[in-house]
Amino acid sequence: xxxxxxxxxxxxxxxxxxxxxxxxxxxxxxxxxxxxxxxxxxxxxxxxxxxxxxxxxxxxxxxxxxxxxxxxxxxxxxxxxxxxxxxxxxxxxxxxxxxxxxxxxxxxxxxxxxxxxxxxxxxxxxxxxxxxxxxxxxxxxxxxxxxxxxxxxxxxxxxxxxxxxxxxxxxxxxxxxxxxxxxxxxxxxxxxxxxxxxxxxxxxxxxxxxxxxxxxxxxxxxxxxxxxxxxxxxxxxxxxxxxxxxxxxx
Amino acid sequence: xxxxxxxxxxxxxxxxxxxxxxxxxxxxxxxxxxxxxxxxxxxxxxxxxxxxxxxxxxxxxxxxxxxxxxxxxxxxxxxxxxxxxxxxxxxxxxxxxxxxxxxxxxxxxxxxxxxxxxxxxxxxxxxxxxxxxxxxxxxxxxxxxxxxxxxxxxxxxxxxxxxxxxxxxxxxxxxxxxxxxxxxxxxxxxxxxxxxxxxxxxxxxxxxxxxxxxxxxxxxxxxxxxxxxxxxxxxxxxxxxxxxxxxxxx
DNA sequence: TGTCAAATTAATGTCAGACAATTAAACTGC
DNA sequence: GCAGTTTAATTGTCTGACATTAATTTGACA
Numbered sequence: 001x002x003x004x005x006x007x008x009x010x011x012x013x014x015x016x017x018x019x020x021x022x023x024x025x026x027x028x029x030x031x032x033x034x035x036x037x038x039x040x041x042x043x044x045x046x047x048x049x050x051x052x053x054x055x056x057x058x059x060x061x062x063x064x065x066x067x068x069x070x071x072x073x074x075x076x077x078x079x080x081x082x083x084x085x086x087x088x089x090x091x092x093x094x095x096x097x098x099x100x101x102x103x104x105x106x107x108x109x110x111x112x113x114x115x116x117x118x119x120x121x122x123x124x125x126x127x128x129x130x131x132x133x134x135x136x137x138x139x140x141x142x143x144x145x146x147x148x149x150x151x152x153x154x155x156x157x158x159x160x161x162x163x164x165x166x167x168x169x170x171x172x173x174x175x176x177x178x179x180x181x182x183x184x185x186x187x188x189x190x191x192x193x194x195x196x197x198x199x200x201x202x203x204x205x206x207x208x209x210x211x212x213x214x215x216x217x218x219x220x221x222x223x224x225x226x227x228x229x230x231x232x233x234x235x236x237x238x239x240x241x242x243x244x245x246x247x248x249x250x
Numbered sequence: 251x252x253x254x255x256x257x258x259x260x261x262x263x264x265x266x267x268x269x270x271x272x273x274x275x276x277x278x279x280x281x282x283x284x285x286x287x288x289x290x291x292x293x294x295x296x297x298x299x300x301x302x303x304x305x306x307x308x309x310x311x312x313x314x315x316x317x318x319x320x321x322x323x324x325x326x327x328x329x330x331x332x333x334x335x336x337x338x339x340x341x342x343x344x345x346x347x348x349x350x351x352x353x354x355x356x357x358x359x360x361x362x363x364x365x366x367x368x369x370x371x372x373x374x375x376x377x378x379x380x381x382x383x384x385x386x387x388x389x390x391x392x393x394x395x396x397x398x399x400x401x402x403x404x405x406x407x408x409x410x411x412x413x414x415x416x417x418x419x420x421x422x423x424x425x426x427x428x429x430x431x432x433x434x435x436x437x438x439x440x441x442x443x444x445x446x447x448x449x450x451x452x453x454x455x456x457x458x459x460x461x462x463x464x465x466x467x468x469x470x471x472x473x474x475x476x477x478x479x480x481x482x483x484x485x486x487x488x489x490x491x492x493x494x495x496x497x498x499x500x
Numbered sequence: 501t502g503t504c505a506a507a508t509t510a511a512t513g514t515c516a517g518a519c520a521a522t523t524a525a526a527c528t529g530c
Numbered sequence: 531g532c533a534g535t536t537t538a539a540t541t542g543t544c545t546g547a548c549a550t551t552a553a554t555t556t557g558a559c560a
Contacts (some may be wrong), residue, residue: 009550011514012306024340030348036540047515049299052542053306056262060307061337063344068541069523078348084341087311090274092422094313095334098280101419108370109419116366120358169351169359169427172342177423259521261543286511297544302513318512319552 011046012053019054023063023076034064034074062087081168085175092180103184103232110177111225114158117165117174118217125164125209132160133206140199143192150195151186155179157202164209188228188235197227261296262303269304273313273326284314284324312337331418335425342430353434353482360427361475364408367415367424368467375414375459382410383456390449393442400445401436405429407452414459438478438485447477 022028035043040051055074058064062084065077096106121129136157140150155178162174201224208216272278285293290301305324308314312334315327346356371379386407390400405428412424451474458466 009513013309016310020340024343026347038540049302049516050514052299053303053513056303056306057310059263060266060310061340066541067523068521070537070539071524072522072540074541079341079344081345081349084345087341088338088426090270090311091329091334091337093274094329095331095422096419097276098328099331105417106419109417109423112366112370112415112417112420113363113423116362120362165362167355167359167362169346169356170362172345173359173363173423173427176338177419259542288511299545300543303542316512317552318550320508320510321553322511322551324512 011044012050012057015040015044015046015051015054016057019058020061020063028076030076030078032076034076036073081172084172088172088176089179092176093183096180096184103188103236104229106181106184107225107228107232110181111221111228113174113177114162115218115221117162117170118221119214120167120170121161121164122209122212122214122217124166125161129160129164130206130210133157133202133209136160137199137202137206140195140202147186151182154185154198155182161205161209185228188232194231198224201227261294262300262307265290265294265296265301265304266307269308270311270313273308278326280326280328282326284326286323331422334422338422338426339429342426343433346430346434353438353486354479356431356434357475357478357482360431361471361478363424363427364412365468365471367412367420368471369464370417370420371411371414372459372462372464372467374416375411379410379414380456380460383407383452383459386410387449387452387456390445390452397436401432404435404448405432411455411459435478438482444481448474451477 019028019034028034034040034055037048037051037055041048044051055064055066058074059066062077062079064074066072066074095101136153139145139153140157145153158178159171159175162178163171165171201220204220205217205224208220269278269284278284284290284305287298287301287305291298294301305314305316308324309316312327312329314324316322316324345351386403389395389403390407395403408428409421409425412428413421415421451470454470455467455474458470
C-alpha cells in the first residue's frame with residue numbers, strides 16, 4: 001500500500017485511496033492502528049498536513065476513527081449500521097434532490113422495495129413492531145399535528161414494517177429508500193383531509209401484518225402507493241394551474 | 251451557516267457539518283461556488299489548513315468538487331448516480347465484511363430486493379437487456395473461466411435484470427445489494443460442477459423475462475436463492491469438518 | 501486594427517516548523 | 531502498595547511560505 005505515483009497532483013486523494021484499498025481488501029483489519037501521521041508522512045514522502053487531509057477523507061466515510069493522546073492515532077473503524085444508515089440517507093437524499101428524479105420514479109422504487117419486505121415481515125414481525133406501528137397510527141390521527149411530525153411518524157411506521165423482516169441488511173438498504181423520500185413526501189401531505197385516508201391504509205397494512213397475511217400486506221401497500229401517486233399528481237397539477245394563472249401570457 | 255461553537259474540538263468536523271447542512275437543506279445549490287479557502291477561514295475564524303480538512307471531508311462524500319486556477323474554488327457538486335453507486339458499494343461491502351453478517355442474511359436480503367424488481371423488469375426490459383443477459387450466460391458456460399470472472403459475469407447479469415426495470419433509483423439501491431455480495435459469493439463458486447446448475451437457472455430467469463412472465467421470473471429467482479443458500483451451507487459444512495479434522499483435540 | 505504570446509492574478513495544492521491539547525504510561529513519594 | 535505527578539507520544543491547530551494551475555489582462559507584432 002506504500003505505492004504513490006510521482007505526479008504531484010492530488011496527493012492526499014491518492015494516499016486516501018491507497019489506505020481505503022488496504023482496508024477494503026482486508027490488509028488492514030478492524031481496530032488496527034494505522035501508523036502515526038508523522039510516520040505516514042515519512043512513508044509516503046509528503047508533509048503532515050497532506051497526510052491529515054487524506055485521513056480526514058477517510059474519517060468522513062467512517063472508515064477510520066481518530067483518538068488523541070499518548071496511545072492515540074487513527075484506527076480502522078468497524079462501520080456500524082447506524083453510520084451506514086446515515087451515509088446512505090445523505091447520499092440518497094442528495095441524489096434525488098439534485099438529479100431531477102421525478103416523484104413518480106422515486107415513489108415507485110420505494111414501494112417496490114418495501115413490498116419486497118412485506119412477506120418476510122408478515123412472518124417474523126414481533127408484537128413490538130406491531131405496537132410501534134399502532135402507536136404511530138394513533139399519533140397520525142391526532143389533530144393539530146404538524147406536517148413535519150406527520151411525515152416523521154409516517155417514516156417511523158414504515159421503518160417498523162421493514163424492521164419486522166428481522167434482516168438488518170434489508171433494514172439498512174431500505175433506510176435510504178424510505179427516509180430519502182421524506183423531503184419529497186413533505187410536499188404532498190399538507191391537507192388534513194388526506195390524512196384520514198392514509199391512516200386508513202396504514203391500519204389496513206398493520207391489520208394484515210398482525211393476521212400474518214402477506215398478500216394482504218402487499219395489496220395494502222400497493223393501494224398506498226396508488227393513493228400517494230394520485231395525490232402527488234393532483235398536487236402537481238394544481239401547482240401548474242396556479243403558475244399558469246399567475247403568468248398566463250407565457 | 252456561519253455558526254460555529256466556541257469549543258475548540260474537531261473544528262474541521264464542525265465546519266464540514268455546517269457546510270454539509272447548507273447543501274442538504276438547499277441553501278447552497280448545485281454548481282454554486284463556495285467562498286475561497288481564505289475567505290472561509292476568515293468567516294469561521296480558523297486557519298486555512300483547518301478549512302481545507304473540512305473541504306476534504308466534503309470532497310470525500312462527493313458533495314463538493316474543487317478546481318484550481320484563477321476562477322477555481324470549491325463548487326457544490328451534482329452527485330451522479332455513478333458516484334452514488336460507488337459510495338454505496340464501498341459502504342455496503344465494508345458493512346457486510348466487518349459486522350459478521352451471515353451469508354444467509356445477506357443472501358436473503360439480496361434476493362428479496364431483486365425479486366422486487368422482477369415484475370417491473372418483466373414489463374419493461376428492452377431487447378438490449380435480454381441480449382446482455384444472454385451474452386453473460388454464454389460467457390458463464392465457457393470452460394476455463396476463472397472464479398472471479400464468473401462472479402463478475404454473474405453480477406453483470408443481475409445488474410442487467412435490475413436495470414431492466416427502467417428505474418434509476420431502483421438500480422442505485424440494488425447496486426449495493428448485488429455488488430457488495432460479490433466477495434461473499436466468491437467463496438462458494440469454486441467448483442465448476444455447480445456452474446452448470448447456475449447457468450441453467452440464469453437461463454430460466456432470462457427466458458421468463460423474455461416471455462414477460464413476472465411470476466416465472468420470481469419463481470426462478472427463488473430457485474436460485476435456494477440453490478445458492480444450499481451451496482453455501484454445504485461449503486461451510488465442508489469447511490467446518492475440515493477444520494475439525496485438522497484440530498480434533500479442541 | 502486584429503491576433504497571438506507573455507505577464508498578471510487568484511485560487512488551490514503542498515510544505516516546514518511550531519505550539520496547544522489530550523491521554524496513557526512511567527515515575528516518585530509516602 | 532497506592533495515589534499523585536511527571537513525562538512522552540499523538541492528534542489538533544496555527545502561521546507563513548512557496549508551487550501549481552488556469553483564466554484574464556496586457557502588450558507586441560503583423
